Amino acid sequence: MLEKQIEEYLTKKVRSLGGMSIKLTSLIGIPDRLVLLPYGRCVFVELKAPGESPRKIQLKRMQQLRGLGFKVYVADSYERVDEVIGNALQTT
Numbered sequence: 001m002l003e004k005q006i007e008e009y010l011t012k013k014v015r016s017l018g019g020m021s022i023k024l025t026s027l028i029g030i031p032d033r034l035v036l037l038p039y040g041r042c043v044f045v046e047l048k049a050p051g052e053s054p055r056k057i058q059l060k061r062m063q064q065l066r067g068l069g070f071k072v073y074v075a076d077s078y079e080r081v082d083e084v085i086g087n088a089l090q091t092t
Contacts, residue, residue: 001077003049007032010045010081017085029057031065031072035088043088048076 010033014021019037024030024044031044044065046054054062054074062072073084 001050003047003052003076006049006075006077006081007047009078010035010047010075010085013081013085017089027061029055029061031058031062035085037085037088041088043071043073043084045081045084046072046074048074050076052076 011021014035014037017037019035019041022034022036024032024034031046033045033047035043035045037043044062046058046062048054062074065072071088073080073087075081075084
């Protein structure tokens with residue numbers, strides 16, 4: 001499975017819930033997607049091919065975002081995407 005396939009799955013899943021999956025590219029290491037869901041829920045998602053890990057700069061950006069109070073996830077499978085969205089929908 002390719003990272004691109006997981007990204008497409010995430011985007012379709014979020015859209016089916018009435019949300020938006022915005023591709024981010026303006027800052028080196030920033031997570032791939034900003035996911036906006038109904039009721040003001042917002043999470044960052046770094047997408048990887050199965051078994052891959054974030055690079056050092058990506059880990060740094062994730063730490064910075066978490067330090068600001070944002071939820072940040074890594075997804076490397078369809079199942080993990082489902083978990084991330086489930087967690088995001090339960091966040092208040």
